[in-house]
Amino acid sequence: MLEKVDLSNKTPKEEYKAVIPELRLRLGELQRRAKNKGVPVIIVFEGWDAAGKGTLINELLLALDARGFSVHPTNPPNEEERLKPFLWRFWNKTPEKGRIAIFDRSWYGRVLVERVDGILKKKVWARAYDEIGSFERQLVDAGAVIVKFFLHIDAKEQAKRFKKLQSNPATAWKVTKDDWNHHKQYGAYREAIEEMLVKTDSDYAPWTIVEAHDKRFATVKVFQTVIGAIERAVDRHKGRRTDARPKKAAPRLERTTSVLEKVDLSLSLSREEYDKALKEYQARIRDIEHEVYRKRLPVIIVYEGCDAGGKGGNIRRLVQGMDPRGYEVITIAAPNDIERAHHYLWRFWTRIPKAGHIGIFDRSWYGRVLVERVESFCSEEDWKRSYKEINEMEEQWVNFGTVLVKFWLEISKDEQLKRFKEREKDPHKQWKITEEDWRNRKKWDRYRAAIDEMLYRTSTTYAPWTIVEANSKWYARIKALRTVVEEVEKRL
Amino acid sequence: MLEKVDLSNKTPKEEYKAVIPELRLRLGELQRRAKNKGVPVIIVFEGWDAAGKGTLINELLLALDARGFSVHPTNPPNEEERLKPFLWRFWNKTPEKGRIAIFDRSWYGRVLVERVDGILKKKVWARAYDEIGSFERQLVDAGAVIVKFFLHIDAKEQAKRFKKLQSNPATAWKVTKDDWNHHKQYGAYREAIEEMLVKTDSDYAPWTIVEAHDKRFATVKVFQTVIGAIERAVDRHKGRRTDARPKKAAPRLERTTSVLEKVDLSLSLSREEYDKALKEYQARIRDIEHEVYRKRLPVIIVYEGCDAGGKGGNIRRLVQGMDPRGYEVITIAAPNDIERAHHYLWRFWTRIPKAGHIGIFDRSWYGRVLVERVESFCSEEDWKRSYKEINEMEEQWVNFGTVLVKFWLEISKDEQLKRFKEREKDPHKQWKITEEDWRNRKKWDRYRAAIDEMLYRTSTTYAPWTIVEANSKWYARIKALRTVVEEVEKRL
Numbered sequence: 001m002l003e004k005v006d007l008s009n010k011t012p013k014e015e016y017k018a019v020i021p022e023l024r025l026r027l028g029e030l031q032r033r034a035k036n037k038g039v040p041v042i043i044v045f046e047g048w049d050a051a052g053k054g055t056l057i058n059e060l061l062l063a064l065d066a067r068g069f070s071v072h073p074t075n076p077p078n079e080e081e082r083l084k085p086f087l088w089r090f091w092n093k094t095p096e097k098g099r100i101a102i103f104d105r106s107w108y109g110r111v112l113v114e115r116v117d118g119i120l121k122k123k124v125w126a127r128a129y130d131e132i133g134s135f136e137r138q139l140v141d142a143g144a145v146i147v148k149f150f151l152h153i154d155a156k157e158q159a160k161r162f163k164k165l166q167s168n169p170a171t172a173w174k175v176t177k178d179d180w181n182h183h184k185q186y187g188a189y190r191e192a193i194e195e196m197l198v199k200t201d202s203d204y205a206p207w208t209i210v211e212a213h214d215k216r217f218a219t220v221k222v223f224q225t226v227i228g229a230i231e232r233a234v235d236r237h238k239g240r241r242t243d244a245r246p247k248k249a250a251p252r253l254e255r256t257t258s259v260l261e262k263v264d265l266s267l268s269l270s271r272e273e274y275d276k277a278l279k280e281y282q283a284r285i286r287d288i289e290h291e292v293y294r295k296r297l298p299v300i301i302v303y304e305g306c307d308a309g310g311k312g313g314n315i316r317r318l319v320q321g322m323d324p325r326g327y328e329v330i331t332i333a334a335p336n337d338i339e340r341a342h343h344y345l346w347r348f349w350t351r352i353p354k355a356g357h358i359g360i361f362d363r364s365w366y367g368r369v370l371v372e373r374v375e376s377f378c379s380e381e382d383w384k385r386s387y388k389e390i391n392e393m394e395e396q397w398v399n400f401g402t403v404l405v406k407f408w409l410e411i412s413k414d415e416q417l418k419r420f421k422e423r424e425k426d427p428h429k430q431w432k433i434t435e436e437d438w439r440n441r442k443k444w445d446r447y448r449a450a451i452d453e454m455l456y457r458t459s460t461t462y463a464p465w466t467i468v469e470a471n472s473k474w475y476a477r478i479k480a481l482r483t484v485v486e487e488v489e490k491r492l
Numbered sequence: 493m494l495e496k497v498d499l500s501n502k503t504p505k506e507e508y509k510a511v512i513p514e515l516r517l518r519l520g521e522l523q524r525r526a527k528n529k530g531v532p533v534i535i536v537f538e539g540w541d542a543a544g545k546g547t548l549i550n551e552l553l554l555a556l557d558a559r560g561f562s563v564h565p566t567n568p569p570n571e572e573e574r575l576k577p578f579l580w581r582f583w584n585k586t587p588e589k590g591r592i593a594i595f596d597r598s599w600y601g602r603v604l605v606e607r608v609d610g611i612l613k614k615k616v617w618a619r620a621y622d623e624i625g626s627f628e629r630q631l632v633d634a635g636a637v638i639v640k641f642f643l644h645i646d647a648k649e650q651a652k653r654f655k656k657l658q659s660n661p662a663t664a665w666k667v668t669k670d671d672w673n674h675h676k677q678y679g680a681y682r683e684a685i686e687e688m689l690v691k692t693d694s695d696y697a698p699w700t701i702v703e704a705h706d707k708r709f710a711t712v713k714v715f716q717t718v719i720g721a722i723e724r725a726v727d728r729h730k731g732r733r734t735d736a737r738p739k740k741a742a743p744r745l746e747r748t749t750s751v752l753e754k755v756d757l758s759l760s761l762s763r764e765e766y767d768k769a770l771k772e773y774q775a776r777i778r779d780i781e782h783e784v785y786r787k788r789l790p791v792i793i794v795y796e797g798c799d800a801g802g803k804g805g806n807i808r809r810l811v812q813g814m815d816p817r818g819y820e821v822i823t824i825a826a827p828n829d830i831e832r833a834h835h836y837l838w839r840f841w842t843r844i845p846k847a848g849h850i851g852i853f854d855r856s857w858y859g860r861v862l863v864e865r866v867e868s869f870c871s872e873e874d875w876k877r878s879y880k881e882i883n884e885m886e887e888q889w890v891n892f893g894t895v896l897v898k899f900w901l902e903i904s905k906d907e908q909l910k911r912f913k914e915r916e917k918d919p920h921k922q923w924k925i926t927e928e929d930w931r932n933r934k935k936w937d938r939y940r941a942a943i944d945e946m947l948y949r950t951s952t953t954y955a956p957w958t959i960v961e962a963n964s965k966w967y968a969r970i971k972a973l974r975t976v977v978e979e980v981e982k983r984l
Contacts, residue, residue, distance in 0.1 A: 170779035287662035329558035
């Protein structure tokens with residue numbers, strides 16, 4: 001793609017002066033419209049060292065209302081970032097609805113510097129093309145605009161600029177040995193850049209190559225591209241809802257045979273069996289927790305299940321003997337304002353544990369295809385798309401090395417009723433049972449259909465569901481403990 | 493304080509079994525009450541290595557609803573944390589209203605390991621006593637409960653526990669060379685601990701020393717202490733408001749002579765003077781920005797001023813030639829949900845720049861004593877207390893090495909009217925003027941009194957206000973630029 005770029009492109013000063021004030025005004029106006037429509041905008045600047053990313057970004061900023069944007073310079077990952085899947089730190093920085101996030105370098109470092117400098121094995125960086133593709137597609141599907149610039153200069157121009165920076169004492173330190181080393185590898189970089197541009201160009205997140213020899217030409221092109229992209233998005237959003245409310249309720253699916261019907265809920269344990277197994281597995285999990293830390297293994301355990309399925313008590317038995325420095329229980333309730341203003345997966349991405357730690361999710365991203373589906377908190381299109389999005393996310397985590405264990409705690413409708421009534425009677429447990437629980441119970445069949453489809457569509461080779469027969473709390477606790485012990489031990 | 497502690501205290505197993513279920517239930521119940529009342533709870537665990545912090549914390553967690561707490565293990569500060577004032581990372585972790593934050597080690601590392609191991613100079617760690625004192629007082633004044641435990645074991649017991657850990661292959665790695673070195677320095681640590689306990693014991697955040705030889709005894713003491721503290725706080729909160737709305741409007745102050753009346757608003761510059769000075773200072777600020785980064789100088793610039801005082805245009809001229817990687821404009825609007833659920837200074841603490849970067853606040857924490865005071869968004873008690881809190885915060889930043897420049901952009905009432913009318917006429921500026929601006933203008937005198945008091949109470953030797961005569965935009969821009977250049981250059 002760089003082959004046919006004409007680097008001699010120039011914009012004369014007079015022409016620039018004539019056009020730029022209007023471009024600034026239009027960009028400012030579009031920022032306000034994007035804000036009103038709740039469109040998040042992501043602008044990525046990649047390019048050669050000294051191609052002028054900083055200068056161009058500043059030109060953009062000056063036209064924008066500072067209340068509505070953030071600039072994210074991308075440095076090599078720090079320790080915490082290296083202990084999480086590589087897109088984690090970019091998920092963290094995705095903009096809220098109506099805000100603009102500008103990335104000065106970005107996730108593309110994965111297939112540029114980390115590739116060319118040999119920091120990563122081919123197996124790892126090559127996978128990033130897919131991961132980046134799904135990251136960008138997920139954001140755009142949820143309404144974001146992504147504009148990606150590659151600032152192109154040739155090797156000669158780069159050397160000239162390095163020398164100029166070096167000649168000024170205030171900027172000389174900016175040109176490092178690494179920069180000159182990269183300059184010497186201009187050819188190798190160019191190959192990597194070509195591959196990147198081709199593999200990650202898409203209709204939802206296209207690349208714009210900017211001829212960056214002439215600053216004025218580059219500035220105008222950047223403004224025009226950003227303006228065009230936001231304009232199209234804002235127009236598309238005309239009449240489109242900006243909140244999560246759907247236009248119509250999700251249709252009720254027909255019941256088919258269900259994997260859940262084959263679950264043997266009569267499975268149980270005696271008190272003695274339970275006490276003995278509990279003691280044994282709790283001792284093992286304590287040692288496992290230490291090993292997990294020592295080997296920096298990332299572990300994510302997901303608890304989903306019927307209301308009153310016993311998630312809380314089950315999790316308590318799992319962590320009872322553990323060291324609180326090594327695990328965290330992440331309880332998922334309804335999203336808050338800030339979470340609602342992001343992609344629905346954002347609040348899960350931002351909370352995954354560091355490698356070496358165990359993150360236990362009490363409810364999870366599966367809310368999208370359970371409560372959000374059944375209660376019509378999102379559109380049908382939204383929850384249908386999310387099976388794929390969830391699988392992609394989980395695959396990325398597993399590729400990173402994560403042990404991912406997912407539990408569905410299954411109880412019968414009768415058992416649920418019994419437990420609800422018990423809770424109502426016990427003064428220490430009354431707070432656990434609400435009107436909402438009774439309302440949800442009335443929708444038992446609709447939840448069944450959603451659970452079935454979830455188990456079917458998101459049981460993957462890399463992240464299968466474990467169905468836990470939970471009419472017997474003792475049986476369920478031991479099965480969950482044993483599963484965690486076995487799955488983690490396989491990887492130690 | 494450790495002298496008189498009887499480490500032979502024990503709780504027999506039967507007694508423990510009799511009392512602990514009840515303590516767990518009460519703690520769980522109090523967590524729910526604290527949540528309902530919006531009381532944030534902070535529990536700090538300090539203590540000797542191997543004193544059993546992890547085990548005790550886990551005992552607490554098992555009694556709590558995981559939706560309502562976070563555990564924060566404290567490790568040595570990472571690079572980003574070292575580039576910010578030392579309390580920054582703890583401010584970040586202060587709990588929302590109704591949540592519990594448990595710190596496994598804490599800000600006290602500043603006067604323990606960082607002191608005893610000689611990581612910090614005495615001048616630096618000794619200052620931490622005051623900083624910690626004001627940090628804890630500010631949180632408690634805003635309604636938080638702080639419970640601080642020191643887990644005490646003697647040197648003999650510590651050696652015994654280290655050896656036991658070493659004898660198990662799964663835990664042997666947990667005992668490091670550092671641990672044994674600290675053990676050898678038991679005496680020196682004990683002196684530091686004594687000093688810390690005495691200097692940071694207070695009525696609002698008292699220490700509880702826990703005799704930790706016997707785990708059961710320690711567990712019961714921890715439960716009882718936490719229960720007592722939350723109970724007292726919840727009872728105190730009876731009838732107390734949990735949101736930021738005050739009971740009555742702030743009274744109108746009498747006008748006295750004002751420093752603002754002596755400001756010469758006729759000061760101005762000619763077009764030629766302005767163009768020349770702008771060029772000169774913008775060139776200097778570009779070099780200064782590079783030097784700031786190279787020397788890792790933290791810089792915070794605050795813009796406050798009348799509506800239509802020209803803050804936006806002024807900031808734009810300041811950053812026009814700068815590299816966006818080195819500065820950030822932080823625009824402060826009304827707080828969101830999450831921000832409102834924290835101490836009002838939290839959203840500023842969390843957003844200060846790293847050393848080497850320039851953070852420009854477009855409006856700031858001074859909103860507390862301006863709009864929040866005049867519009868009665870907080871109680872009189874709240875804003876009156878905040879002068880001291882703001883001074884303490886700024887002093888901490890300055891002690892850390894921050895260059896802090898605070899601008900008040902002053903215009904006359906007539907000039908404001910002129911600018912409002914201009915904005916209404918200009919189609920590109922109409923969005924800048926709202927009904928609220930007109931409403932605020934009607935309260936001109938009440939704002940005057942608040943501004944006066946702010947300038948008087950928060951102009952300190954370490955963080956003085958610079959009043960910028962802003963009827964002439966050109967004059968104001970150059971004065972602000974020149975002040976920034978001069979203040980930063982003094983420190984380079």
